[in-house]
Amino acid sequence: MDEPHIRGATRREVLGGAAAVLGSPVLGGHTGTREPPDTDSAGSCGSDYDEEFEELLEAAPDPEVLGDRSLAAARWSRPLRRRFKVTMRYKVRGNWLVGYHTGIDLAVPRGTPVYAVGSGVVVLASWSGSYGKAVTIKLSDAHYVVYGHLNRISVARGAKVRAGTRIGNSGSTGRTTGPHLHFEVRARRQYGSDIDPVRYLARHGLKL
């Protein structure tokens, strides 16, 4: 197994080339850009790939989530139960390494309860660089859900959650322009494997 810091160095080396081909699906380190995202709304993500978060996620244990009938059978839940404003949609173009916003930004006041959308296991629950305080959950269908910019985290790494388990409160930690929940769904653990979070929830019968 590679040393995380060696992978990091490699990513930073890759960066030199990646910055020149921004918008291509190259995976690598920071772009170094600090321009605001392509939106005039407050309460959204500052655009950035976060190496710190990706390395934490890559190094996290891979919990078994399949085959747990009691967890898998639970119904799905919305991540927020109060009204929100979508301040940045999925795949808005910007200065992320893959060239677009990898999640959806839902603006809500600081302290709004945030819920697990499905059953699974908490993979990360910690400070996560530009994602701020973030919770990542591996769901029973092996997808990963990332909740970013939380004000407070109320689950621990390794904890089993059900749909509707409160995982924390929303906030504005990390790189943001104001309070919001960054909600991201990945088909695999790696950056760039993101899928449309609205369609994903729709497949489970939820209208975001």
Ligand SMILES: [Zn+2]
């Ligand atoms: Zn975002």
